[in-house]
Amino acid sequence: MRGTAAAAWLARRLAAAAAIVFAVVTLTFIVIHLAPGTPFLPGADRPVDPRLIAALTHRFGLDQPISTQYVRYLSRLVHGDFGYAFSQGVEVATALGAAVPNTLLLAGAALILDLAGGLLLGLMQAARARRTADIALGNATLFIYSVPTFWLGLVLVFVFSIWLRWLPPGGTTTPGLYESLPLLGRLADRFLHLALPACTLGVVGAAGTARYQRAALLETLGRDFIRTARAKGLTERRVLLVHALRNALLPFLTLLGLSLPFLLTGSVLIEYVFSWPGMGRLATDAVLARDHSLVTAVAIIASALVVLGSLLADVLYAVADPRIRRAS
Amino acid sequence: MTFRTFATTCAALGLALGCSSRGACRGDYCGTLVFVNANNPKTLLPPVIDNTGARDIDEQIFLKLADIGMSENTTGDAGFVPELADRWEWDDPRTLVFHLDPRARWQDGVPVTANDVSFSFDAYRDPALGAAAQGALARIASVTVRDSATVVFRFRERYPTAFYDAVYQMWILPSHLLAQVPRTDWLTAPFGQHPVGDGPYRFVSWTPGQSLELAADSTFFLGRPHIRRLIWRFVSGAAAGVDQVVTGQADAIDFLGSPQNIALARKAPQLTLYPYRGSNYVYVELNLRANGDTATPHPIFGDRDVRRALTMALDRAGMATSVFGPYAKVPPGPMPQLWSIWDSTIRTIPYDTAGATRLLSARGWRPGPDGIRVKDGQRLSFEVIFPSTSALRQQYARLMQAEWKTVGVDAQIQPLDQNLLLDRLQAGRYDAVIQGFGADPTPASGILQHWVRGAPDRYSHYQNDDFDRLVTLANSGSVTTAQAAADWRSAMDILNADAPGIWLAAPDNVAAVSSRIAGVKIRPDSWWSQVWTWRIPADRLIDRDRAGR
Numbered sequence: 001m002r003g004t005a006a007a008a009w010l011a012r013r014l015a016a017a018a019a020i021v022f023a024v025v026t027l028t029f030i031v032i033h034l035a036p037g038t039p040f041l042p043g044a045d046r047p048v049d050p051r052l053i054a055a056l057t058h059r060f061g062l063d064q065p066i067s068t069q070y071v072r073y074l075s076r077l078v079h080g081d082f083g084y085a086f087s088q089g090v091e092v093a094t095a096l097g098a099a100v101p102n103t104l105l106l107a108g109a110a111l112i113l114d115l116a117g118g119l120l121l122g123l124m125q126a127a128r129a130r131r132t133a134d135i136a137l138g139n140a141t142l143f144i145y146s147v148p149t150f151w152l153g154l155v156l157v158f159v160f161s162i163w164l165r166w167l168p169p170g171g172t173t174t175p176g177l178y179e180s181l182p183l184l185g186r187l188a189d190r191f192l193h194l195a196l197p198a199c200t201l202g203v204v205g206a207a208g209t210a211r212y213q214r215a216a217l218l219e220t221l222g223r224d225f226i227r228t229a230r231a232k233g234l235t236e237r238r239v240l241l242v243h244a245l246r247n248a249l250l251p252f253l254t255l256l257g258l259s260l261p262f263l264l265t266g267s268v269l270i271e272y273v274f275s276w277p278g279m280g281r282l283a284t285d286a287v288l289a290r291d292h293s294l295v296t297a298v299a300i301i302a303s304a305l306v307v308l309g310s311l312l313a314d315v316l317y318a319v320a321d322p323r324i325r326r327a328s
Numbered sequence: 329m330t331f332r333t334f335a336t337t338c339a340a341l342g343l344a345l346g347c348s349s350r351g352a353c354r355g356d357y358c359g360t361l362v363f364v365n366a367n368n369p370k371t372l373l374p375p376v377i378d379n380t381g382a383r384d385i386d387e388q389i390f391l392k393l394a395d396i397g398m399s400e401n402t403t404g405d406a407g408f409v410p411e412l413a414d415r416w417e418w419d420d421p422r423t424l425v426f427h428l429d430p431r432a433r434w435q436d437g438v439p440v441t442a443n444d445v446s447f448s449f450d451a452y453r454d455p456a457l458g459a460a461a462q463g464a465l466a467r468i469a470s471v472t473v474r475d476s477a478t479v480v481f482r483f484r485e486r487y488p489t490a491f492y493d494a495v496y497q498m499w500i501l502p503s504h505l506l507a508q509v510p511r512t513d514w515l516t517a518p519f520g521q522h523p524v525g526d527g528p529y530r531f532v533s534w535t536p537g538q539s540l541e542l543a544a545d546s547t548f549f550l551g552r553p554h555i556r557r558l559i560w561r562f563v564s565g566a567a568a569g570v571d572q573v574v575t576g577q578a579d580a581i582d583f584l585g586s587p588q589n590i591a592l593a594r595k596a597p598q599l600t601l602y603p604y605r606g607s608n609y610v611y612v613e614l615n616l617r618a619n620g621d622t623a624t625p626h627p628i629f630g631d632r633d634v635r636r637a638l639t640m641a642l643d644r645a646g647m648a649t650s651v652f653g654p655y656a657k658v659p660p661g662p663m664p665q666l667w668s669i670w671d672s673t674i675r676t677i678p679y680d681t682a683g684a685t686r687l688l689s690a691r692g693w694r695p696g697p698d699g700i701r702v703k704d705g706q707r708l709s710f711e712v713i714f715p716s717t718s719a720l721r722q723q724y725a726r727l728m729q730a731e732w733k734t735v736g737v738d739a740q741i742q743p744l745d746q747n748l749l750l751d752r753l754q755a756g757r758y759d760a761v762i763q764g765f766g767a768d769p770t771p772a773s774g775i776l777q778h779w780v781r782g783a784p785d786r787y788s789h790y791q792n793d794d795f796d797r798l799v800t801l802a803n804s805g806s807v808t809t810a811q812a813a814a815d816w817r818s819a820m821d822i823l824n825a826d827a828p829g830i831w832l833a834a835p836d837n838v839a840a841v842s843s844r845i846a847g848v849k850i851r852p853d854s855w856w857s858q859v860w861t862w863r864i865p866a867d868r869l870i871d872r873d874r875a876g877r
Contacts, residue, residue: 035747036747036748036751037745037746037747037748037750037751038747051455052455052456052457052458055456055512056515059512084516086370087368087370088368088370088536088537089369089370089371089516089520089521089536090521090536094536095536095537098535098536098537098538099537157571161571161575162571162574162575162592165575165576168575168577169568169571169572169575169577170563170564170568170571170572170577171538171561171563171572171577172538174577174872175362175539175559175561175577175578175872176360176362176557176559176872176875177871177872177875179875180875181875271564272564272565273564273568274568275561275562275563275564275568275572277535277537277538277562281537281564282537284564285368285537288717288745288746288747290747
């Protein structure tokens with residue numbers, strides 16, 4: 001009975017997720033098609049005969065009414081055909097196939113930094129609540145949280161790439177050398193290229209997570225079961241790390257779901273600053289080039305990732321907290 | 329510890345664990361050159377490429393019949409360098425015969441023939457492809473095959489740049505690989521993603537938006553290229569490209585841009601800077617027709633004297649210094665420094681704010697209560713648009729706005745998305761636009777494209793029969809080279825006097841190339857065209873020069 005209810009809940013959530021993705025696709029499709037311009041925009045240094053643009057527009061069906069184009073797009077989509085990415089000169093699926101893994105790698109690394117760093121800072125602050133260290137860390141995290149990510153990225157490039165020459169300023173690997181490196185060298189090369197963009201995204205996220213985590217821990221530390229644990233003679237470290245932290249981790253799952261949209265939207269600017277060839281940079285190029293198919297496909301992937309991330313967080317929350325499970 | 333040291337340490341650790349580096353290279357034909365480019369190509373099929381990024385790459389893969397030399401001469405055939413054609417002669421003033429080099433081969437082993445030349449001409453002239461060179465080839469009546477190694481060009485008329493048009497505008501294409509592909513499919517044809525050429529480098533791999541690799545063709549008939557691999561890394565903007573070369577992640581960038589970038593590159597010990605004549609210019613195009621109504625004169629720019637006054641009000645030399653530092657000149661017309669018609673004796677409108685004020689007052693524009701001039705109830709106010717992606721033009725817009733304000737002119741600056749901007753230009757829905765133009769080496773290209781009657785990009789709606797006549801004359805074969813130069817100068821005098829645009833700057837270009845590269849020569853119109861003659865001495869090789877797939 002309990003299993004049936006859980007399956008029904010999951011089915012409802014999945015249906016809602018599909019509806020959200022569908023709504024995003026529809027909205028994106030309409031907005032990008034209503035925007036003035038053409039995907040066949042001539043390059044800055046090459047004039048193109050307007051008759052040729054008209055011919056291409058006709059050939060790819062972009063002169064049809066938007067409703068006709070939409071229906072045609074959906075029918076292709078259900079067959080797994082995302083269309084042709086004019087701004088990249090390849091099929092949309094090929095462009096996404098190259099970009100999505102890069103974005104997931106960047107977002108995954110940033111997420112780990114965000115959650116691990118935020119958890120650690122939150123713990124440190126809660127353990128020293130209202131003391132100098134807590135106040136200093138609170139001000140520092142507030143400052144970092146309010147810093148625009150692209151600005152932080154530019155500063156990090158200047159300091160660690162241009163000035164100190166410790167880390168590469170962009171890209172995913174060292175061109176010309178990566179392919180010939182042995183396995184460890186390749187991993188190191190990847191890691192070094194990932195360091196700055198992941199830190200930029202992760203540090204700003206960690207600052208927000210730390211403030212959230214501190215508040216959750218302080219609230220938990222005031223509860224009766226903590227008082228009981230202390231009365232039993234447990235060390236403060238054990239009280240904090242075992243009893244308080246475990247309970248304060250529940251809101252963390254919510255943060256996990258909320259972090260995904262932040263990371264994906266944040267990565268648009270970060271990928272641009274670091275020439276990171278992911279979905280964000282692809283989306284920027286596609287929007288500027290009015291590449292309808294690519295913009296819509298990126299919106300589909302991004303919304304699906306966000307919705308599934310949120311769903312995963314809900315499921316984990318329900319698994320971790322029996323009260324939520326019963327309520328569901 | 330630098331990044332390179334760290335990576336090398338990791339590589340050494342990997343080797344110690346039993347892995348091995350592949351394809352190590354020694355000797356005179358090693359080397360990997362990494363270029364950065366912010367222009368991500370969509371296709372490499374020459375007639376349908378649409379940016380300089382694709383052109384730079386095609387330059388290594390495909391050959392022309394002959395190419396312009398380092399002198400950049402475009403008149404007659406002096407200085408031109410043989411490529412696919414090893415010699416040529418004029419049968420008569422309108423018939424040019426090329427003899428193909430019998431050693432020329434496509435990279436799949438098939439010989440290059442006269443059929444390929446004829447096929448290429450046909451493709452470049454096909455309206456279905458919309459090749460940029462289509463207009464420039466219009467004066468060639470036909471290209472016919474005399475025999476498999478001889479091809480004949482017949483021109484509609486005799487003119488000074490006939491040879492230039494015949495050879496410069498077309499890369500020769502492999503007819504045996506492309507003849508069966510419908511022209512309407514060329515934009516998306518697989519050949520454009522995996523081209524087969526006849527040049528010094530052959531295509532290896534391409535990850536769109538990330539990187540592209542070429543390998544030297546060791547059998548290249550004009551001589552084996554010394555540098556074994558060329559890699560393009562596509563970056564998200566010019567600033568990111570500069571960071572890549574400054575930190576040693578890449579070896580070469582064609583255009584450093586701002587004085588700040590040049591200063592940064594100058595400090596990088598591993599780089600050498602190469603200044604060269606610029607092929608682009610920045611200018612304000614004024615709409616001589618009413619905003620949104622091409623049948624009516626513009627209420628402000630329809631008046632020649634007002635246009636002249638607006639030009640006089642701007643300290644263009646000061647603005648160029650402010651934006652480009654010492655790396656730009658104010659052009660004597662719509663022209664880059666590259667053009668042979670650049671001539672300091674061309675009459676230009678001077679910087680004269682007092683004169684501008686007098687002229688505006690004389691035309692009835694009197695200062696209003698807020699300092700902005702008014703005539704018949706109309707304020708001297710207009711909108712200046714420019715692409716939002718161009719920081720340089722934004723800087724110019726602000727400077728012009730401030731200077732115009734001192735003479736009672738209100739300029740509203742409006743950055744626009746490139747698509748929207750083009751849409752408004754084509755519909756005539758604008759007042760003034762800050763444009764940038766990258767020109768090829770002959771003045772005919774840019775002038776015929778923008779300023780004469782019937783020009784495809786004549787957004788200003790400028791029209792002057794005397795100017796058109798002089799341009800036609802300068803471009804015809806009935807005059808001597810000296811007379812053509814005089815005609816161009818007179819045409820520019822007329823254009824400057826009419827002031828349909830304000831010529832802001834013609835920047836110098838400065839490239840940065842790794843100091844380990846020897847024999848670097850940069851041709852201003854196509855900066856990487858000589859790469860196949862560059863080399864890296866054995867004692868300057870670094871890890872990535874020896875590395876290979």
